[in-house]
Amino acid sequence: MSLKTTNIFNYTDFLSFLKDAFQELKEKDSKFSQRYIVNRLGINSTGWLADLFSGRRLLPRKHLIKFSSLLELSAREELYFETLVEYSQSKSLQEKNRAYEKLLTFHEIPRDLVDNDRAEYFDKWYYSAVRELLLIAPFRGDYTLLARKLVPPITQSQAKQAIELLERLKMIKKYANGEYRPTVEHVKKNSIFSSIHYYKYVRSQMELGLGALDHFPKEERDISALTVSLSEESFQTVQDDLKALRQKMIQLSEKDNKKFWDVLKKDSRRIYQCVFEVFPATKNEGDK
Structure with missing residues (x-):
């Protein structure tokens, strides 16, 4: 049938x-x-x-x-x-990327279903960092200054590429005074196909975390590791707690953005990268 x-x-x-x-x-x-x-x-x-x-x-x-x-x-x-x-x-990730490239060859897929440009947002770690930075310091056309503000610093061409992508995605816009600012406070991945880019994004964030161990003093970072045994129920609880923590961090960010919008106040905001990892180190009981 x-x-x-x-x-x-x-x-x-x-x-x-x-x-x-x-x-x-x-x-x-x-x-x-x-x-x-x-x-x-x-x-x-x-x-x-x-x-x-x-x-x-x-x-x-x-x-x-x-x-x-x-x-x-x-x-x-x-x-x-x-x-x-x-x-x-x-x-x-290699297998998923190969399948993803194959999926993109199907011209029958609606354009908005794939949304390549939006998926590309997660393809480089500095795209999101630049967008967040514009919440603190509006961009006025100096790509060299913008590139130097990130840690690690990016190139002038990469900064220009980030601004062009963000403007194309309508995640930032240029105001009458010449400043570029974000159009929304937070961005979510929408298409399931964007996950392949998101995996690359998470991996790049993990690599940045390794560099942060040596680059930042412990007063400016929080990096730790823990090995524990958990039941399925306890692992689910941990996942729920981490989800709640992520939501809490977003709420704090939104609160700070409103608090420091008045330029007369001393702005102590910085852009922070956060990676949460909890994964099994052993097989399930009974697995070969």
Whole structure:
């Protein structure tokens, strides 16, 4: 049974596509249940599809092909579906980047779904640093001065590149007095495809952190390490606490931006880079 309204090229997540596709088919034919689907795929477990949709199970290639046949995807649609799965299930940044480049070759994807320019914002660490800096010190055209204000310093051409990108993305704008200032206080990544750039951004932040150990005195930084044992429940608690801390830092930043907007006050703000890492150092019990 072919799809009419669910267009795979409007999706950047293969699981979201499958859920919507099966919902459409079920509305057309009530027999299109999860049991019917797994039987068509030749799978004995009735909970297999629920595990896939919840992220507890990966989609192997043999079932990918059967899904394509079940949904009557064209050759082009099947290739896009396969690439989406490859992107989602890639284990390394190199594999994910390779799949991402392949996805960009599909001209059927809506322009706003990929949003290359906005994703590029996370491609270099200094793009976000320059944008944040403009909250403190508006840019007036001196690229050399702007480049020197960052730690580590960037080149004049990199500073110019950052301003041009930020202006193109409408993250900053030039006011009547000639100053460039941010249009919003904070930026979020929106497209799932921007994650490949975000991973590079996080990695570059981690590298900056290594340099910060030697460059800044301990009074100006907070870098520490800890090794602990945690249950799944405790790890979830840590994740929730870190999320709350990130939100708290954003709130403090917004409060400071309002506080120091009056130029008559002494402005003590600086731009800080923050990287939070909590990851397993051992395998799960029972893993080989």
